[in-house]
Each structure stands twice: as structure tokens, then as C-alpha cells.
Amino acid sequence: MSPTNPTNVADVEIAAEAETGADHVVNKRLGFGFWVSVGWIVFIIGIAALAPVLPLKDPDANFLVLEERENPITGRMQEAPVQPPYAPSGEHWFGADQDARDVMSRTIYGARVSLTVGFAAIAFGIVFGGPLGMIAGFVGGWFDRAISYLFLVLLSFPGLVLAILITALVDRSLFTISLTLGILSIAPVGRLARAQTLVFAEREFVMAARTLGAKPFRILTKELLPNVMIPMAALALLGMAVAIVAEGGLAFLGLSIEKGSTWGKLIRTYTASSGDLESSPWMAFTPIGCLFFTVVALNYAGDKLRDYFDVRELML
Amino acid sequence: MTDTPLLQVSDYRVGFRTPRGLARAVDGVSFTLHAGKTLGIVGESGSGKSVLNRGIMGLAKSAHQIESGSVLFNGAELVNQDRQALWGDEISMIFQDPMTSLNPVMKVGKQVTEPLRLHLNLSKSDATERVVELFTAVGIPSPRERLKQYPHELSGGMRQRVMIAIALAAEPELLIADEPTTALDVTVQKFILDLLMRLQADRGMAMTLITHDLGVAGGRTDEILVMYGGRVMEHAETDDLFSNMRHPYTEALLASIPRLDHAKHARLNPIPGSPPDIIEPPAGCRFAPRCRYAQDRCTTELPELDHDGNHGYSCFYPVGSDANAEALATNQQRGHTATGLQIRAKETV
Amino acid sequence: MVLLLVGVSMLTFAAMSLLGDPLFNILGPIAGDTENPQNIALQDEAKAQYHLDKPLPERYVRWAGDFITGDFGVQFSTDGQPPVLNLVKERLPRTLQLMVIAQILALAIAIPWGVFAASRANKASDKVSTFVAFGLVSLPNFALAVILFYIFAIKLDWLPDTYEATDPFWGFTHGHRLIQLILPAFTLALPIAAVFQRLLRTDLITTLQEDFILMARSKGVSKRRVLFGHALRPSMFSVLTLFGINAATLIGGSLVVEIYFRIPGIGTAIVEAVLREDFPVVLALVMVITLAFVLLNFLVDLLYTVLDPRVRS
Numbered sequence: 001m002s003p004t005n006p007t008n009v010a011d012v013e014i015a016a017e018a019e020t021g022a023d024h025v026v027n028k029r030l031g032f033g034f035w036v037s038v039g040w041i042v043f044i045i046g047i048a049a050l051a052p053v054l055p056l057k058d059p060d061a062n063f064l065v066l067e068e069r070e071n072p073i074t075g076r077m078q079e080a081p082v083q084p085p086y087a088p089s090g091e092h093w094f095g096a097d098q099d100a101r102d103v104m105s106r107t108i109y110g111a112r113v114s115l116t117v118g119f120a121a122i123a124f125g126i127v128f129g130g131p132l133g134m135i136a137g138f139v140g141g142w143f144d145r146a147i148s149y150l151f152l153v154l155l156s157f158p159g160l161v162l163a164i165l166i167t168a169l170v171d172r173s174l175f176t177i178s179l180t181l182g183i184l185s186i187a188p189v190g191r192l193a194r195a196q197t198l199v200f201a202e203r204e205f206v207m208a209a210r211t212l213g214a215k216p217f218r219i220l221t222k223e224l225l226p227n228v229m230i231p232m233a234a235l236a237l238l239g240m241a242v243a244i245v246a247e248g249g250l251a252f253l254g255l256s257i258e259k260g261s262t263w264g265k266l267i268r269t270y271t272a273s274s275g276d277l278e279s280s281p282w283m284a285f286t287p288i289g290c291l292f293f294t295v296v297a298l299n300y301a302g303d304k305l306r307d308y309f310d311v312r313e314l315m316l
Numbered sequence: 317m318t319d320t321p322l323l324q325v326s327d328y329r330v331g332f333r334t335p336r337g338l339a340r341a342v343d344g345v346s347f348t349l350h351a352g353k354t355l356g357i358v359g360e361s362g363s364g365k366s367v368l369n370r371g372i373m374g375l376a377k378s379a380h381q382i383e384s385g386s387v388l389f390n391g392a393e394l395v396n397q398d399r400q401a402l403w404g405d406e407i408s409m410i411f412q413d414p415m416t417s418l419n420p421v422m423k424v425g426k427q428v429t430e431p432l433r434l435h436l437n438l439s440k441s442d443a444t445e446r447v448v449e450l451f452t453a454v455g456i457p458s459p460r461e462r463l464k465q466y467p468h469e470l471s472g473g474m475r476q477r478v479m480i481a482i483a484l485a486a487e488p489e490l491l492i493a494d495e496p497t498t499a500l501d502v503t504v505q506k507f508i509l510d511l512l513m514r515l516q517a518d519r520g521m522a523m524t525l526i527t528h529d530l531g532v533a534g535g536r537t538d539e540i541l542v543m544y545g546g547r548v549m550e551h552a553e554t555d556d557l558f559s560n561m562r563h564p565y566t567e568a569l570l571a572s573i574p575r576l577d578h579a580k581h582a583r584l585n586p587i588p589g590s591p592p593d594i595i596e597p598p599a600g601c602r603f604a605p606r607c608r609y610a611q612d613r614c615t616t617e618l619p620e621l622d623h624d625g626n627h628g629y630s631c632f633y634p635v636g637s638d639a640n641a642e643a644l645a646t647n648q649q650r651g652h653t654a655t656g657l658q659i660r661a662k663e664t665v
Numbered sequence: 666m667v668l669l670l671v672g673v674s675m676l677t678f679a680a681m682s683l684l685g686d687p688l689f690n691i692l693g694p695i696a697g698d699t700e701n702p703q704n705i706a707l708q709d710e711a712k713a714q715y716h717l718d719k720p721l722p723e724r725y726v727r728w729a730g731d732f733i734t735g736d737f738g739v740q741f742s743t744d745g746q747p748p749v750l751n752l753v754k755e756r757l758p759r760t761l762q763l764m765v766i767a768q769i770l771a772l773a774i775a776i777p778w779g780v781f782a783a784s785r786a787n788k789a790s791d792k793v794s795t796f797v798a799f800g801l802v803s804l805p806n807f808a809l810a811v812i813l814f815y816i817f818a819i820k821l822d823w824l825p826d827t828y829e830a831t832d833p834f835w836g837f838t839h840g841h842r843l844i845q846l847i848l849p850a851f852t853l854a855l856p857i858a859a860v861f862q863r864l865l866r867t868d869l870i871t872t873l874q875e876d877f878i879l880m881a882r883s884k885g886v887s888k889r890r891v892l893f894g895h896a897l898r899p900s901m902f903s904v905l906t907l908f909g910i911n912a913a914t915l916i917g918g919s920l921v922v923e924i925y926f927r928i929p930g931i932g933t934a935i936v937e938a939v940l941r942e943d944f945p946v947v948l949a950l951v952m953v954i955t956l957a958f959v960l961l962n963f964l965v966d967l968l969y970t971v972l973d974p975r976v977r978s
Contacts, residue, residue, distance in 0.1 A: 153672045160917035161935065161951060165677065168939035168947070245805040249921050252807040253936055264807070271811050271925075278819045288808045296803040375883055404885025411883075417876040421898045421973055431884040466974040482884060 034304040037297035044294055048111040057102040059109040059261070085280040094286040097270065106261055107287045113262040114244050114291070117178050121243035122236050124182025125189040132186070133193030134228060138201060138220055148194070154187035163246065164255055172258045177250065181243045192235055196228045230309050237302035241295045248291060263287045320391050322489060322522045323349040323372070328385035328395070330364075330371040330546075339595045341367040343546035344385070346621075347539075351489065352520045354513075356533030356540040356554065358569065362591035364546035365526050369492045373407055374399035389490070405435040405486040410512075412495040414475035418467040424478050425463030428485055435486040450481040455511060473504035477511070484515060491516065491523045497532070509536060530566070531573050534558055542566045545592040545602030548621055551628040562629035562636065565603045588657060598655075601631070609633045609643040610653040673955045674732075677948055678725050732952060749949040752934060757953065760930035763919060766846055767853035768908075774858035775904070779865030780892050786870050794862075801859035806918045810852045810925045817848060824848050828928045849926040853918050857911060861904050868900040875899075901972055909965035912958045 047054060069080045086096040094104040136147035166180045200206060206223050214223075244263075250256040251264025270276065270283040277284055330342040342364045349355050359365045372387050374394060387394040389402065399407075408431075411417040419427060428450065429443040438446060444463065451459030454477040467475055476496065483491055493512060497505040513536050516523050527533055533540050533554070540557045542550040542565060550563035561567050568587045589606035592598060598605055604614040611633065619630040633643040647653045782794045801809075818826035828845045872878065873896055881895045882888075916932075923932035931950055938946035 149672075153676075160920055161954060164920075164936065164939050165947065165951070168942065241803070248805050249807055249917070252921055253924055255936070255939070267807065267811065271814075277811070277815055281815060284811055284815075288811060292800075292804055292808060295805065296800065299803045300799070373883065375879055400882075400885065400887070402885075403883050408885075409880075409883040411876055411880055413876060417880045419877045419881065419895050419899070420975060422895070427881075430881075430886060434885055468975050479880070482880070486885070 030304050030308055034301055037301040037304075040293055040297040041301065044111055044290065045115060047108055048115055051105075051108050051112060054108075056105040056108060059101060059106045062099055062101060085276065085283055087280065088282055095280060095282045097280075097283050103283055103286050106266060107263070107290055110261045110263045110266050110287060111290065111294075113174065113257060113260050114247060114264070115294075116174065117181065117247040117257075117262070118240040118244035120178035121181035121185055121246075122189075122239035124179065125185030125239060126232060126236060128182075129186035129189035130193045130228070130232065133190030133195075134197045134220060134224060136190070137194035137197030138216065138224065144194075147190070151187040151191050151194075154184070155191070159184045160246065160249055163250055164253070167250065167255050172256060174257050174260075177247060177257055181246050184246070185239050185243060188239065189232070189235060192231060193228050196231055197224055200224055200227045231306065234302045234305040234309065237298045237305065241298035241302070244291070244298075245295060263291045267291070321348045321388075322351045322390060324386075324388040325349075325372065326386045326388075328368070328371070328383070328387055330367050330381065330383045333380045333382070334595060337595050338382075340597065341546050341594060342371060343594075343597075345541075345543070345546075345548050347541055347548075347551060349490070349522050349524065351522050352516075353539070354516060354523045354525060354537045356537035357524055357526045357543060358528065358530050358533050358540055359543035360528055360569075360587075360591055362594075363543040364594070365543050366494055367546075368543070369409075369494060369524060369526055373403070373409060373492060375403070375409070404431045404488065406488055407490045407492065408483040408486065408488040409492040409494060410476075410479050410483045410496045413499040414467075414472055414479050415499065417479060418475055420467055423464055423466055424470065428463075428478065428482050431482060431485045446485070447481070450485060451477075453515065454478075454481045454484075455507075456481070472500050473508065476500060476504075476508050480508075480512065480515070484519070484521075487519065487521075489521060491521055492526070493523060494526045495528070496525070498528070505532075529573060530570050542569065545597060546594055547602055547630065548628070549603065549630055551621065553626060556627055560627065560636070562624070562627065562634040563631050564607045564609050564633070564635055564640075567635050568606075604653075605655045606657065607655075608647060608653055608657065608659055609640055610655050610657065611643050611646070612654045615654055670952075670955055670959055674729065674952055675725065677951045678728060679721065728948075732949075749946050752946065753931070753949065753953055756929060756931050756934045759928055760919060760923070760932060762842070763846055763849055763853070763922070763928060763930060764915060766843075766850040767857070767915070767919075770850050770854035771857040771861060774854060775861035775865060776897070778858065779862040779869060780897065782862065782866040783869035783873065784888070784892055786866070791866075798859040798863055801856050802863075804856065806852055806856060807921045807925060809855060810849075810922055813848055813852055814925070828926055846928075849922045849928060852922050852926075853915065856918075857915065860907065860911070864903045864907060865900060868903050869896055872896045872900045898972060902969070905965055905968055905972065908968075909962040912961045916954055916958065 065082045065086060068077050070076070071078050071080070088095040094102075094107070097103055097106065132147060133151075136144040162184065163177075163180045166183075167176060170176050201224065206219060209219050209223050247256055247262060248264030248267070251262050252268050254268065256262055256264055266287040267284055270287070325348070326346045328342060328345045329340065332339040332341060345364075345368055347355065357365045357368065371381075371383055372394070374397075383395055385395060389407070394402075418424065425444065425447060428447045429438075429440070432438050432443040432446055433440070436443075436446075447463060448459045451462060456462055456474060456477050462470070462474075462478075467478070470478065480496075496512065497508050500508060509532065512523070512525075515521075525533060525537055530540075535554070537554050540550075540552060540554050541548055542557075542563060544565050549565045550557065550561075552560075552562075557566065561570065565587075572586050587606055592602050592605070598615070599618075600616050601607070601610070601614045601619050604610040607614065613632055617632070619632050621628045621630045622634075633640040647659050652658050778794065782791045785791045804812075814826065817824045824847055825845045828842065828849070833841055869892075873892075878891060878896055881891045886895070919930070920932035920936065922928070923930045924936060927933075931953065935947060935950045935954075938944075938950065
């Protein structure tokens with residue numbers, strides 16, 4: 001509704017309806033929640049990256065607490081370790097686990113792996129899926145059909161099963177896991193890139209460039225790429241969340257990275273016995289909380305970014 | 317029959333709160349409708365005629381809608397009351413577009429039996445029998461087979477008949493027909509309108525017929541209310557309105573309709589300009605910016621509804637009066653109206 | 666869709682043939698011996714017996730033929746070579762029970778929730794529901810499993826904390842699998858319900874602006890009846906589409922849930938087989954899952970015609 005046009009009743013009714021149905025109103029602000037989410041992401045990446053230089057406890061050290069106890073055999077009082085896990089205290093903010101290791105510091109070190117996998121996976125997806133999708137959308141024809149079909153197969157296949165397959169057949173290193181999840185993220189990224197390319201390839205500025213005799217490569221990189229990049233940023237956030245969750249799932253199944261700890265692995269070890277979960281829930285809920293907030297933040301920021309740029313074709 | 321009119325509307329207003337301010341969609345409308353009578357409500361799209369009727373019915377009220385004034389139905393006040401109890405069995409409505417007004421995934425039989433079972437507490441088989449009668453009454457051939465069909469399997473005309481059957485099912489006292497034929501083929505329009513008239517007469521039901529086409533209202537209504545910009549421009553008995561037209565808008569509306577008795581390539585006379593902004597309406601007469609008689613007074617002063625016997629009109633320079641002829645002469649002389657609308661010097665009415 | 670089956674099977678078959686050496690499964694350590702002529706002869710014999718000396722495409726065709734006729738191959742285990750089909754027969758019902766209960770739960774939660782949210786669009790209660798749905802979608806299923814387990818099985822102790830494959834199914838005590846499946850099914854159902862609910866809400870809001878809703882209201886049908894009787898069905902199409910697409914998520918989710926709640930179903934079987942490097946089993950199970958996925962999507966297409974009479978003609 002432009003302010004110069006007279007408003008007639010029909011318009012007003014539509015406007016009134018639009019206000020009641022929120023989905024029709026495009027909120028053109030990123031909002032407070034977006035910045036909170038970005039803040040959390042920056043925070044968690046920051047402490048994960050700086051973990052070695054921060055004054056954190058050694059994640060692998062055992063902090064056994066000793067107490068004076070009567071030795072049942074000798075009957076004398078002597079120093080003996082208290083049975084871990086320990087509840088949260090001033091010493092261990094989020095408690096200590098079954099091996100008396102600091103839960104907070106283990107969670108932060110776990111973030112290093114989880115975040116790396118998430119980032120690497122979606123970066124791989126963008127580097128390979130992006131150009132593939134763009135070229136398919138730009139070139140069209142049989143190449144487009146073949147690529148689209150490949151994406152469809154990849155998308156409809158239960159990703160976790162494929163990931164299990166690959167990790168089982170190859171090995172369980174950080175590289176393999178990232179690569180597997182990266183391959184899995186090619187299809188959604190590629191589909192988005194293709195859809196965006198199709199949309200923009202019809203636009204006037206691309207037509208203009210074509211008629212001016214610009215080479216296809218130039219059109220792809222100079223005209224189309226910037227327009228595909230924006231929704232890709234939103235997808236990258238959502239995709240990173242999915243990859244982090246997927247790695248968590250693999251780890252939870254006992255099929256993730258063998259060396260080092262990840263959030264999924266921590267959750268797995270801390271929930272392995274329901275007795276531990278009952279007596280010391282803080283162990284499991286620290287990495288669960290971190291994982292949850294990170295995924296929420298990534299999803300929320302991605303959603304907002306998508307609404308902000310008004311991108312429709314975004315499904316993972 | 318008592319003297320209480322079925323519907324008495326006085327100074328009724330409906331507004332929508334919008335980000336720009338209050339949109340006065342219906343701005344002080346009054347009329348009376350007796351049982352068994354038909355009122356035509358005529359105006360362009362955006363004149364507020366649909367909002368008026370939906371307002372009276374109290375349907376689809378959004379949180380942004382406010383109403384004031386008085387609407388008495390059988391003597392009971394409706395304004396700002398929940399009217400759901402009246403829907404279906406006392407007031408019902410026929411919608412403009414039979415393509416979108418029937419539930420696409422529900423058999424038409426079920427859609428018609430629903431009000432019957434709801435209001436008349438009929439059993440399923442009794443209700444079905446009634447629907448067959450209704451379908452026969454509205455002229456749907458082989459009604460029993462139709463019952464099991466879905467709306468998309470019926471033609472537009474058939475669907476509108478189904479809609480009429482639904483509206484009539486619970487025998488309402490007042491039927492609001494909101495542009496019942498606009499979305500139909502011209503050939504079907506007349507059948508539907510005549511059908512409506514006949515059913516209305518048979519059942520002694522009151523009806524408001526909303527249309528943008530004066531020709532549709534003429535001959536099928538007892539009274540006509542001409543609306544523009546949410547206000548009543550002219551209100552008279554149908555015969556009187558056509559024989560003794562007073563408002564320039566009514567005149568312009570009639571001139572804009574193609575007529576059979578005109579020469580084949582006769583020019584249509586569309587009304588210049590577009591409906592007024594109802595959020596910031598022009599001071600003075602709503603129609604002034606598009607009226608070829610407009611004088612300075614029309615731009616500053618809001619004309620109230622004047623009554624000449626039973627004939628009401630809101631104009632300072634009513635058609636057929638000396639003042640009107642003078643106003644036209646003035647405007648023709650200066651080549652434009654008081655609102656700046658260009659007028660060709662030689663123009664016949 | 667058949668093409669999808671072929672594509673997936675080729676991919677899986679090729680991956681496993683190239684990356685793993687089935688000889689190890691057949692012969693054990695002997696397969697690694699390249700010097701002892703006796704062992705090499707054994708290897709050649711096994712290769713011939715299992716057609717491993719043939720080129721990959723031929724092996725694929727042979728395997729596909731067997732698969733279609735119901736011969737899923739054999740599993741490698743310490744007690745002989747029981748057919749994979751037996752394993753599938755034993756495990757599949759448990760997984761199906763879990764999934765069916767989960768889907769029913771998901772719909773049972775999502776429909777009233779979506780209708781509620783749509784009828785109160787943009788009011789405070791709708792905002793809260795959006796918030797909750799967002800949280801559920803963002804919560805990984807293994808984390809949800811832990812949380813639900815902690816609350817309902819440990820803290821409140823309302824629900825059993827173990828699954829016993831030998832317990833009877835029907836019944837309403839902790840000793841019945843129906844009750845034992847509640848927590849796992851909820852874990853699967855809640856995030857799906859949240860997604861369905863979002864979609865249903867959006868579609869319902871659109872449907873509620875249709876003329877036929879006004880029409881129904883004008884007939885005197887109550888708001889509640891209009892919501893459930895008139896608006897719900899034409900708003901279900903997106904949910905239905907997602908129902909098919911979501912099958913992959915559901916399968917992935919049930920893997921995790923089966924492992925966490927120790928339900929010996931297909932998911933557990935596949936993880937066990939992977940850890941055992943028992944490739945015929947993995948291959949067969951992947952195919953069963955893909956087949957289920959294809960069937961589900963076919964079912965969804967059928968459901969469309971039930972829900973939307975316009976598709977029929």
C-alpha cells in the first residue's frame with residue numbers, strides 16, 4: 001500500500017487480515033533474539049578456540065578429592081579418594097564426572113571438535129554443492145536433470161544410515177566424519193543454489209549481461225554468485241546446526257571420532273548408566289545444554305536471516 | 317404481522333483500525349427493511365456495501381474492526397453483540413464466488429445437510445430428504461446424485477444453486493445476497509436472480525441484494541440504497557429511483573452500464589477517478605472529486621441525507637433541480653469542476 | 666521411485682564392495698594371507714562360491730535378483746550363517762511398532778496443537794507455542810531421549826526404564842511393551858509433532874481466510890466445528906507431504922532411539938552389523954529401510970486422493 005493511493009475497503013480488509021495472520025507480514029528486522037543467538041555463537045566459538053590459553057582445568061586430569069576415612073581393614077583413619085562423580089562446586093562449576101574430570105572443561109574441549117565438524121561439513125557442502133547446483137541451474141538440460149536426480153536420491157536417503165555406513169567402512173577420524181557429513185550436505189546446498197540460480201537467471205540484469213556478450217563463467221561469478229551467497233549464509237547456519245546434531249547422533253551411537261571428546265560422546269558416556277544419570281544429572285545436562293543452545297542459536301539466526309532476505313526455497 | 321420492522325439500521329458505522337488510522341468503511345448508514353421485502357444495495361467495489369452487510373451479520377469480525385450505531389433485528393439490538401445464534405436459521409448469506417465459497421473437500425450434500433441438522437435437529441435421512449427437496453426447488457437436476465458430488469464436479473451455476481440451497485436450508489427470515497451473480501456467466505446470471513426472487517416471494521423472506529449493477533437491482537427490488545465511500549448517496553423505492561433519479565452518483569452509475577437499447581457502438585461512460593480514500597476522506601461530499609456538478613460548497617460541507625417524501629438523497633445540487641443545472645453550466649463554462657475535474661464544454665446528459 | 670531404489674542399492678553395493686573385503690567375513694584371518702598356497706586356494710574357492718571373482722556389475726545383478734526373490738543373503742555370526750531374512754523378520758515388527766506409535770502420537774499432538782495455535786494466531790499463547798515448537802525442533806533426538814528418560818523414568822518414575830523384547834505387547838502395565846514403547850515413541854514424536862504443527866498452523870491460517878470458512882460460519886456452524894470439520898482437512902496437504910519426506914528423519918531418529926532405549930529393532934541391528942562389519946546384513950537392512958521409505962511415499966500419494974477429491978478426477 002503506497003501512501004499516495006487512496007485506500008479502499010477491499011485493501012483495508014486485506015490489511016486487517018494480514019495483520020491477524022502473521023505469516024503474511026514480513027518482519028524486516030532481525031530483532032533482539034537474532035543478536036542474542038549471534039552472541040551465543042560467537043561466545044561458544046570464542047571459548048572453544050581459546051580453550052588452550054584460557055585458565056581452564058585440564059580436561060583429561062583427574063581431580064580426585066581425598067577425605068579422611070576409616071580403613072575397614074586396619075580400622076585406622078587414612079586419606080582415601082571420594083567416589084566420583086562430584087556435584088558442582090566452586091572448584092568444578094559444572095561438577096566432575098565418573099573419572100573426576102572437570103565437566104565444564106571437557107564440554108568446552110568437546111565444543112572444539114563438535115564445532116569443527118559442523119563448520120567443516122557445511123563448508124564442504126558449500127564448496128562442492130554450491131557450484132554444482134549453480135551450474136546445473138545455469139546450464140539446464142540433461143546435466144540439470146541428472147544433478148537434480150542425484151540431489152533427490154541423496155536427500156531422500158536416510159543420512160544417518162549413510163553416515164554409519166561410511167564411518168564403519170573407512171575409519172572414525174575427524175576427517176572422515178567431517179567429510180561424510182560434508183557429502184551429505186551437498187544435496188541441500190546444491191538444491192538451494194540451483195533454485196536461486198534459476199530465479200536470478202531470469203532476471204533483467206542477468207539477461208542484460210548475456211546480451212552484452214558476457215561469458216557464462218563471468219555471469220555465474222559476477223552476476224549470480226552474489227545473489228546465491230545471501231541465502232547460502234542462512235543455509236550455512238542451519239546446515240551447521242544439522243551437522244553438529246548429526247555428529248552428536250553418530251557419537252551417541254558410538255560411531256563418532258575415536259580420539260578426543262565431542263558433545264555427543266560426552267552425552268553418551270554421561271548417560272551410559274541410568275544410575276549415573278539419576279545420581280549426577282549435571283554431567284549429562286552440561287553438554288546437552290551447550291549443544292541445545294548452540295543448535296537453537298544457529299537455527300534461530302538462520303531462520304531470521306532467511307526471513308530477512310525473504311528466501312523461500314530453504315529446506316534441510 | 318406486527319409493525320416492528322425485521323431489520324432497522326440507524327446511523328450504523330463500521331471502522332477498521334489500520335496503521336494509517338481508522339478506515340471508515342461504513343459511515344452512518346440508516347435504513348429499514350420489512351419482512352418479505354427486498355432492498356438493493358448498490359455501489360462500486362469499495363463503496364462499503366459488502367462491509368455493511370457483513371457488519372450487520374457480524375461475520376468475520378477481526379480484532380481491528382469496530383462498529384457503532386444501532387442494528388435492530390426483530391427489535392433486538394445486534395451491534396456489539398455476538399450474533400452467532402442468528403446465523404443460518406434467522407439470517408443467512410449467499411456469497412459472491414461459488415468457486416471459493418464451497419468447501420472443496422466436502423461433498424455438497426453434507427454441506428447442505430449441516431445447517432439442517434444443526435438448526436432443525438433433523439435426523440440424517442430426514443435431512444437428506446429435505447436437501448433433495450431444496451435442490452429441486454433451486455433447480456438442480458437429479459438431486460440425489462448431486463448429493464454425493466464434490467464442488468469441483470459442478471458448474472458455476474450449479475454451485476451457486478447449491479449455495480442458495482445452503483442459505484435457505486434453515487429457513488432464515490433475512491437473506492443477504494452479496495453479489496450472488498457477479499462471478500457467473502452472463503447467461504446464468506438471470507436464471508439465478510429470478511430463482512432468488514421466486515424463492516424469496518414463496519418463503520416470505522426479506523432480502524438484501526448487494527450488487528454493483530443498478531440494472532440487476534432494478535425490477536427485482538422494492539427499495540434501493542446507493543452507497544459511495546461508506547455513505548448513503550440515495551435511498552428510494554426502486555421505481556421512484558429510476559424515474560426520478562436525484563443523486564449525481566446514481567446518475568453516473570446508471571450511465572456506466574452497457575444497455576441493450578443503446579446503439580451498438582455507443583460509448584460507455586465510465587465514472588472518472590477511483591473510489592475515495594476512506595482513511596482520510598475528502599472534506600465535504602465523498603463523491604465531489606469525481607462529480608461533474610461539484611461546486612465549492614461540495615468540497616467543504618458534508619451533505620446530509622435529505623428526504624423528499626420517501627426519497628432520500630445527499631446532495632446539494634440534486635439532479636433535475638435548478639441548482640443542478642446551474643452547477644453544470646458553471647462547470648462547463650470554466651471547463652472544470654470545483655475539484656479540478658476536466659469537463660468537456662458540450663456534453664449531453 | 667523405483668529408480669530411487671535402484672540408485673540407493675547400487676550406491677550401497679558399490680561402496681561396500683569397494684571399501685570392505687567380504688573375504689574377511691567368509692574366511693576370517695585366512696583372507697589376509699597372500700603366501701600360503703593352501704590359503705590362496707581357499708580364497709579362490711570362496712571367491713568362486715560367492716561369485717566374488719566376477720566383475721562388480723555382474724555381482725550386483727546377481728545380488729539384486731536374489732534380493733527381489735526374497736533371498737537377503739546370510740549373516741555372519743558365531744553360530745552358523747542364519748539368513749538375513751530371519752533377522753529382518755524378527756527385528757522389523759519391533760521397529761514398525763515403535764514408528765507407528767510415534768507417528769500416531771505425532772499426529773495426535775500436532776493436530777490439536779496446530780489448530781489451537783492457528784485459532785489464536787499471534788496472541789500470547791500462540792507465541793509461547795511457537796517458542797516451544799522451536800525448542801523441540803532444535804533439540805537433538807538423543808538429547809530429548811535423555812531428558813525424557815530422566816524426567817519420566819528416573820525422577821517421576823511413571824514409565825518403565827527398560828524394554829523387554831520377550832514381554833507381551835498389548836497391556837497397560839510396565840511389563841507390557843506397549844507401555845515400554847511410550848517414552849521412545851514420544852522421543853521420536855515430539856520433534857515431528859513440532860514440525861507438523863508449524864506447517865499445519867500456517868496452512869490453517871491460510872484456509873481460515875477462505876470464503877468457504879465464512880460460508881460455514883454463516884450457516885451457524887460453531888467456531889470449533891468449523892476449525893475441525895471444515896478447515897482441518899483442506900489444510901492437511903503440506904503435513905501429508907512432509908509425512909513422506911520426514912520418513913528419512915524418522916528412520917534416522919529411530920536408530921538413535923532404539924540404541925538409547927535398547928530396543929532390538931532394525932536400527933539396533935544395523936549398528937550392530939556395522940560394528941561387526943557384517944556387510945550382507947548392512948546391505949539388506951539399508952535396502953529394507955529404503956524400501957520402507959519408498960512404500961511410505963507411495964502411501965502418502967494414496968492418502969492425497971483420500972483427502973482431496975480434486976486429485977481423484
